[in-house]
Amino acid sequence: MQTYLHSVTLRPEKCKGCTDCIKRCPTEAIRVRNGKATIINERCIDCGMCIRVCRHHAKRAVTDPLSQIRKYKYKIALPAPTLYAQFKELQDVNFILTLLRKIGFDSVYEVAKAAGRVTEMSKSLFQSLNKRPVISSACPAIVRLIQIRFPSLIENLLPIMSPMEVAARISKQQAKALGYKEEEIGVFFISPCPAKATDVRNPLGIEKSYVDGVISIRDLYLELLCYVKEVSPETIENLQKSTYDGIQWAMSGGEGKALGIDKYIAVDGIENVIRVLEQVENGTLGDVDFIEALACIGGCLGGPLTVENSFIAKSRLQRLKKHEQKHKQFINSLRDWDLSFSIQWSKAVDSKPVLTLDKDMQKAMEKMEKLDKIYSTLPGIDCGSCGAPTCRALAEDIVRGQAHIEDCVFMLRRRVIEMAQSMVQLSKKLSFPTMGQIKKENEQ
Ligand code: SF4
Ligand code: SF4
Incomplete structure (x- = not known):
């Protein structure tokens, strides 16, 4: 795993000092001094907004190269469901999962499968919490935004691990059950965003992440395309274990729908989220029990490390629901992996008073x-x-x-x-x- 604390970084040689990025940063983390931008690390939430707005491509997200997987004897891919929506005319998720095996992964554990498990646990946890509205903790950029700009809302966060983290833990347990040692197993998340890459290095609500590396969807997509011709209907493996409930977490509204809470709102786009959180803070939001808040427009489908535009991606993902029916019986018949660990947060998420002027x-x-x-x-x-x-x-x-x-x-x-x-x-x-x-x- 590469050593960095923030995935979003500046390439000074490309920066023209145009100041385009400074106004769009939700935490005012960028300054232009002496003709070059600088990122104030303590304020950056890795939302990727500056990557989107920089015309000179001076901001980038640092992730791991695919070659990193070779360090491990047993390589596990954790594809975010957003990966599925990057491929045209996709009817069978197994096609992509087979491609992942072709490029060198020994096994695949779908994050959408873990999202299903997180949904079940979230339902009961939600009932036990007194605070309303409960705010989803699925998007690490939003959790960090709350730490910095809305510390009074930390106690509204749903204190549960992300589907990525749950997938990493289950898949590692499964690999160990096959006889592999901890150090021989490499778990790689296929990510739509830099916020997740940072979350692996600086986990929220837990001591340590079980993810060993993060590969961007954008980087992996090109590699996967090289193998498309090698997969035919006869060679597609039956690997899918996720249902549409888990897959739809990739789009705005997906988590809320899966949870089945009546009074929920799904807010996407960091600027919209800020407006809603301001309303929660000043008590003017109204009768809402659950807020699904995602930093990217359209949800993770609009993540800065994706290839396809989020509208096309959404339509593709929705079409998967229709095709799911033919796999449903098979998926339902699969033995599920028992969770032998708690998926609730084990560590407090603290406020980050970077905006205060003095401790005294x-x-x-x-x-x-x-x-x-x-x-x-x-x-x-x-x-x-x-x-x-x-x-x-x-x-x-x-x-x-x-x-x-x-x-x-x-x-x-x-x-x-x-x-x-x-x-x-x-x-x-x-x-x-x-x-x-x-x-x-x-x-x-
Ligand atoms: S990633 Fe987001 S928070 Fe960090 S500097 Fe860029 S715009 Fe600001
Ligand atoms: S909405 Fe999804 S893709 Fe965007 S920052 Fe949050 S977790 Fe990452």
Whole structure:
């Protein structure tokens, strides 16, 4: 597994300092200084928004290459259901699962299968929680957003492992039952997004992830295409164990539908999620028991590491429901793997007070006063030419000692004019000799 804490990173050599990305980052994690963007790591939630908006491809998601699987004797693929929707005219999920075996995986455990298990457990957990609305914890970008921007809503999160993590644990147990040692087993998640890659390195609600590597759908798609001709109807293996209930988690509304909760809303797109969470925080959302919140438009189908646009992908996934009927009997007859572990969170998810100005309350208040004062002098048009997303963010950077008031072009202009005016005033106080006087002095 590659060493990084955040999957989303900047390629400085490609950055033109255009400031396109700074305004779209939901946690104001990007600044442009000295002509280059920088990401403030503590604020980044790996939502991938900056990857989408950067015209110069200066932001990217770091994931593992396929070659990484060779380090392990027994290689397991955990395909996210979003992978299925990347393929045209797909009628049988087994086709893709067979392709995964062809490119080198020894076995496949579908994340959609684990999603089915998580759905069952979520139903009973939901009933036992007093807080309403309960907020889904399936999207790690949203959980991190809540940690940073909405810490009061942490207790509304559904404290349950993601389907990816459950799939990793079950598949490792199965491999061990076949006689493989822990270190011989490599579990690889096939991911639609950088947020999941970061989640594996910095897991939420658990001590350690059982996933050994994350390969992006985009990277794997091309590899899989090379093997398409090698799979015929006769050679397709019967590997599918997921039902449509689990598969539909890939799209917005899928988890909510599978849970069967009456009063639920499905919100997709980070900006929409922020608006809804603001309403939850100020108590104006209304009668809602469950919020399925996904950072990407369309849900994971719209993840930044996918190939197909989310609308086409959704239509393909919906068509799978029809084809599922012919496999249903077979799927239902499969022996399910008993969960020998709890899938509830075992570790608290803490708030990340990266937006507070000081740990000391008194000092924080003083700094806030200073911030307000600086902000009141700024033009308030949020032009972004200072490299901060808003005038308020620049005021905050100044208070933190990370920027200067002159970074604002309007303030700089005002300072230059003031300096020029005082130079004129000063020059008036000086009595320079006239040219006539100088000439006269020279003649004497
Ligand atoms: S990934 Fe999201 S949170 Fe991180 S810098 Fe990019 S836009 Fe901001
Ligand atoms: S919606 Fe899905 S693809 Fe997008 S960031 Fe969340 S988990 Fe990843």
